[in-house]
Amino acid sequence: MLRKALLISPEICIGCRGCQIACKEWNNLPADETKNEGTLENPSDLTPNLYNKVRFIEVPSETTPLRWLFVSQRCMHCDDAGCITICPAPGALFKTKEGAVAYDKDKCIGCKLCASACPFNIPRFDKNDKISKCHLCSDRISEGLSPACAKTCPTGAIRYGQRDEIISNSQKEGYEKLYGQADLGGLGVLYAFKDAPKIYGMDEQPAVPETVLLWHNVLKPLSYLGLGGAVAASLLHYIAFKPKKDEEDK
Amino acid sequence: MSNNMIRKASAFEILNHWVLALSFFVLMISGFGFLFHLEGLNSVFGSFNQMKAVHNYIGIVFTVSLLLTVFYYLPVSLKFSGDDITWFLKGGGYFSKKTETPPQDKLNAGQKLYYIFILIAGIAIAATGFIMWLRPPLADIRKWILISHFLHNISFDFMVIAMPFHVYLATLANPGTLRIMVYGTVPIEWAKKRHGKWVKRAE
Ligand code: HEM
Ligand code: SF4
Ligand code: SF4
Numbered sequence: 001m002l003r004k005a006l007l008i009s010p011e012i013c014i015g016c017r018g019c020q021i022a023c024k025e026w027n028n029l030p031a032d033e034t035k036n037e038g039t040l041e042n043p044s045d046l047t048p049n050l051y052n053k054v055r056f057i058e059v060p061s062e063t064t065p066l067r068w069l070f071v072s073q074r075c076m077h078c079d080d081a082g083c084i085t086i087c088p089a090p091g092a093l094f095k096t097k098e099g100a101v102a103y104d105k106d107k108c109i110g111c112k113l114c115a116s117a118c119p120f121n122i123p124r125f126d127k128n129d130k131i132s133k134c135h136l137c138s139d140r141i142s143e144g145l146s147p148a149c150a151k152t153c154p155t156g157a158i159r160y161g162q163r164d165e166i167i168s169n170s171q172k173e174g175y176e177k178l179y180g181q182a183d184l185g186g187l188g189v190l191y192a193f194k195d196a197p198k199i200y201g202m203d204e205q206p207a208v209p210e211t212v213l214l215w216h217n218v219l220k221p222l223s224y225l226g227l228g229g230a231v232a233a234s235l236l237h238y239i240a241f242k243p244k245k246d247e248e249d250k
Numbered sequence: 251m252s253n254n255m256i257r258k259a260s261a262f263e264i265l266n267h268w269v270l271a272l273s274f275f276v277l278m279i280s281g282f283g284f285l286f287h288l289e290g291l292n293s294v295f296g297s298f299n300q301m302k303a304v305h306n307y308i309g310i311v312f313t314v315s316l317l318l319t320v321f322y323y324l325p326v327s328l329k330f331s332g333d334d335i336t337w338f339l340k341g342g343g344y345f346s347k348k349t350e351t352p353p354q355d356k357l358n359a360g361q362k363l364y365y366i367f368i369l370i371a372g373i374a375i376a377a378t379g380f381i382m383w384l385r386p387p388l389a390d391i392r393k394w395i396l397i398s399h400f401l402h403n404i405s406f407d408f409m410v411i412a413m414p415f416h417v418y419l420a421t422l423a424n425p426g427t428l429r430i431m432v433y434g435t436v437p438i439e440w441a442k443k444r445h446g447k448w449v450k451r452a453e
Contacts, residue, residue: 086399088284089298109302112385116395211400219403220285226411234418241344243425 003099004141005077005163006150007170007178009192010200013070013157015040015054019149023052026137026148046073048124048132052149057201071200072149072158074134075122076180077101077188082117082208085216092131099163099188100136119184119206136188166190184208255435256452258356258445266318267431273312274413280305281406306383313376316369324369326355327362333447334359344423353446364416368409375405 024031029049037044041056052074061067081101087093092107093114110129115121126132137147141160145151150160159166163186170178170192179197180187183206191197197204259267280301283291295301333352337343337359343351351358357365378398388394420427426440442449 088287089302090287090289092298107298109299111302111382113382113395113399116392116399121392209396211396215400215403219400219407222407223282223285223403223410226407227414230411230414234414234422237344238418238422241347243423 003079003163003186003188004136004160005099005166005187006136006147006189007159007161007166007192008072008189009157009159010069010071011192011194012155013054013072014155015056015068015070016154017054018152018154019072019158020050020053022148022152023134024049026140027051046122046124046133048126051075051132051134055201057199059199069200070157071191071202074149074189075101075136076120076184076206077134077136078119079185079187080208081184082119082212083114083123085208086113086117086212088113096136096138096142098136098138098141100138100141101188102135102138103131103133105130105132117209117212119203119208163188163190254438256438256441256449257435258430258441259434260322261434263322264431264434266315269311270315270319273308273315274409276308277305277312278406278410278413280308306379309376309379309383312372313380316372316376319365320369323357323365326357327365329355330359330362334362338363353450354444354448356445356448358444360419364412367412371405371408371412375402375409378402378405 023029029051032043032047032049034043036042039056041054043050043053046053052072055069055071055073057069057071059067059069077100079099081093081095084093084095084101088111089107089109091104092109093101093103096102105126105128108130110125112123112125112129114131115123115125122133124132137145137149140147146160150158153159167178167181167190170190175192179191179193179200179202180189191200191202193200193202279291280295282288283295283298283301284305291301292298295304333354336352337354340349340351342358342360343349355362378401381398382395382402385391385395420431424444426436430436438449
């Protein structure tokens with residue numbers, strides 16, 4: 001099956017946060033108690049009960065003293081996902097056939113390593129220390145439905161579809177390159193930015209932390225090659241030199 | 251103890267050695283389980299959730315056991331002399347039957363080095379393990395976890411490479427050594443050849 005993706009267009013978003021509510025409804029997530037931080041952005045960060053949120057960003061522009069950007073944020077469903085690379089529990093994090101990065105709380109051992117390996121700081125943990133994040137409504141998309149956020153969005157600021165179609169359509173609309181088109185092997189959440197990503201609060205070049213890659217590519221294989229090599233070297237020495245026996249000294 | 255035997259390890263040292271070795275193996279095996287998703291280990295540990303609990307709590311046992319060795323292995327291991335250097339230059343006499351090695355202390359130069367090595371790598375693996383497990387409330391905790399994860403695995407590599415040589419040298423390579431960690435005693439004649447300085451002092 002071809003990879004699916006979300007396309008987010010901040011300029012079309014009206015900040016209604018219908019997506020946040022729809023997500024909570026579908027995933028049965030309770031409301032969090034929040035406090036007024038002096039902005040309409042609420043809650044101020046993702047929580048174990050909040051898989052997606054709209055960031056309210058105030059930036060000056062060339063023509064107006066204030067530009068208000070609404071940027072919907074969630075797990076990016078990376079192709080090259082740091083969370084999956086570091087996870088020590090088989091089956092806790094996995095990719096669905098649509099390319100969503102989903103999880104199984106029963107298999108999660110609560111080590112929270114994924115939170116450190118994620119370039120976007122997405123994973124949160126419930127009261128049992130189990131991973132909690134957007135799974136692209138994997139239970140909906142496997143049935144051919146669209147994710148709750150995209151389904152609910154009244155303006156089309158969040159759209160769901162075939163990833164390659166999203167990319168080719170955007171190119172026709174004049175977007176040379178979407179954010180996430182090539183990063184981390186290609187993200188499952190694409191952004192139609194009209195400006196530099198950092199204006200929208202996103203990393204220019206998101207990457208899996210280098211220590212995670214070095215660990216995966218070097219330290220991991222070295223552990224069993226090293227152990228095996230040490231055992232083999234010992235046995236070779238035994239064959240070549242034989243043990244030290246006192247009698248032979250005499 | 252008969253007259254021709256000499257005690258090299260106390261009962262406590264023997265017990266602690268096996269606590270250290272056993273906890274090490276449990277941690278190493280579960281560690282490999284996490285690294286390579288060895289689901290076959292579920293028949294031993296039950297589930298990965300339980301394996302994590304075992305790995306964490308046996309980590310405490312390993313740490314305590316390791317720190318206790320400081321009282322009896324560290325002082326002698328820190329006494330590094332010219333004889334130790336000569337011993338290393340001659341490869342400990344392990345690469346020729348004819349090599350004569352200088353007289354050694356209660357631990358020979360290689361054993362001293364192995365101990366210092368296990369102590370440093372062990373402290374590093376324990377400290378980073380506790381950071382990942384308990385997640386102290388630091389501002390940059392995600393970074394600290396990454397650093398800890400990296401150092402934990404570097405120490406792991408060092409330890410799993412060093413450990414087989416230790417087991418080999420304490421068993422096949424040097425007949426008569428293993429009984430130190432079973433009975434605690436060795437024949438004086440055996441000890442004179444291997445730990446001459448120590449026997450001289452003890453007599
Ligand atoms: C089946 C496995 C093992 C066997 C047969 C074994 C055997 C021995 C013996 C016989 C000694 C006494 C040497 C002497 O006093 O001259 C010893 C010492 C020691 N063992 Fe082990 N050991 C094993 C596993 C381990 C493991 C896994 C560790 C550490 C993680 C360890 C750490 C030490 C240390 C630090 C010493 C003291 C320094 C030295 O002798 O090099 N041992 N071992
Ligand atoms: S917290 Fe759970 S999902 Fe995250 S790395 Fe650990 S086991 Fe995997
Ligand atoms: S955004 Fe983070 S949690 Fe989501 S797939 Fe990528 S690495 Fe994993």
